[in-house]
Amino acid sequence: MGISPITLVLALVAGLTGISSADQQSFNLDSNSNLRSSTGILRRFSNPDTLGIVLDAAQSHDLDIWQLTPNHVDIYFSPENAEQKLPKELEGIRYTTSEIDASPPKLVSQSFTHWNLSTIGPTNNTFHESYHPNYEIDMFIAELAESFPELVTVIKLGHSAEARELFGLKLSRNAGGKGRMGFVINGAQHAREWVATATALYLAHALVTSLEGLLEKFDFYIIPTPNVDGYAFTWEQDRFWYKNRQVMGPNAKCVGLDTGRNWGYKWKAHVIGGGDNLEDIDTDTESELPYNTTKSKDKTPVDPCSHWYPGHRPFESPEVNNIANFITTLPNLRVFLDLRTYGQMLSPPYSYSCTKYPRDAEDQFEAATGAAQALGLCMAQR
Incomplete structure (x- = not known):
């Protein structure tokens, strides 16, 4: 029996997430006491x-x-x-x-660091044993492409609100091949979720060093830092900053929007605040929440200072708009996987409503269940 694309990518990422997060959790940051209280x-x-x-x-x-x-x-x-x-x-x-x-780490001076990217594993994990700021991520991307030119192509997706360049990676053994399934894997849309970016980088490295057989059949597109400005801000000022760093207007009292809620499908101004568990659910239906709440019917637009602020309109974020424009150019895209942290869950697509199901809902849940079981085995827990 053949394996479905969604099962493949979820199981693959589940296993790699377990490896990457285990490494990252053991790393202690060197806090910068000159910035915020900690x-x-x-x-x-x-x-x-x-x-x-x-x-x-x-x-x-x-x-x-x-x-x-x-x-x-x-x-x-x-x-x-x-x-x-x-x-x-x-x-x-x-x-x-x-x-x-909550203190940001102390940034070292920006100097070139060479990592041995030829292999990946317990004896060669120099890059993945710590988190990295933007300039080191950019160097890693460039070095990965230089080390594996036949497999890796750097994609320039556009610029962020603060004019930083937004990079992606295409991983494929036959870049000109037609008809192959495409997988898009998005790193930390929410700036503070560092391990999502770390996992995206680990996955890119693993695909070209130990899982390159997959590149014969599939095209992978990995965007490690889709919220590049917010990610930089978590290193420089506020470790748990969530949104991007977009100026929302000449008289705006707060900066940024939640890029996860700025995508166009079922966009709305009155989203429920509550982290990823409540992201984009349909507030017009009953029994959406695990317990009774009076806020599920609230149609008041979200405060622009809120973590969950979705913006004035869909695709207002230049980062989201650039990524969406790129995705629409992919001819055979089958999977879009958004990496998040802390929740310890796999959330299937079509999650704007808890009462409406797509036609392939059973396949999605079966794939997600298999991936969750694979991750449990990898981490030796259920």
Whole structure:
């Protein structure tokens, strides 16, 4: 029996995500004490009877929801507001706390660093043992293309809001081949999700060194830093910055929009705030959420200062617009995979609604389940 394209790419990325994230989690950043105060607070609310109240309060006060499940809600409080009193709706509700190091890393001087990219594995993992700022990622991309010219093509996708160049990689053994399935893999749309970019880079490296047989049949397009400005800002100023760095107008009081919510399909100005778990769901339908909430019918446009601000219109972000324009040129695209962090989940496509299903929903869930099982085996956990 043949393997479906979606099963292939999800299983592949699931395994590589396990390897990459395991390496990245063990790396300690050298904090820059000259910038922001360093400690944020993550509060986990785990009482199922009060989760609806917690979610309503978090949305009403635009709190930074990191994870939403049927069993708990995780809310992050930055160093600036970690000690502030909780909203009155949350008074008396029990929670646990964890301290989060929020200080940006200390950047070394920008000098050329050579990595041995000829192979990848436990004995040669010099690049992937740490996170990297934009200039090192650009050097890695250039060196990968130089080391494997027959497999790697650097793609210039356009420029960001702050005029940084946006790069992608095409990985293929026969770049001129026709009719082959295309896979687009997007790194960290949300700037703070460093391991998404690290995973994209690891995947690109693995495909040309140890999985090159796949390049005989498929074309892979990998965009490691689709939010290049926001990613730079997480290294320079605010480790947990989320949006891009776009100026939203001459009188705008806040900077940036959520690039994940700026894509055109089912775009709306009144998205529900709540992290990736609630991204783009249809607020016109019932029983969308795992618990009762009064905010699911709110049609008020999102505050431009919110993490979840979708912009004034779809494709307003130059980064999203550039990537979308590139994708439309691909003749046989079968899979678009967006890498995220922290949630520990695989979210199938067509996720703007929890009550409407595409015709191939069963295939999607089967593929996602298989990939989740592969990742569980890789990480020795379920």
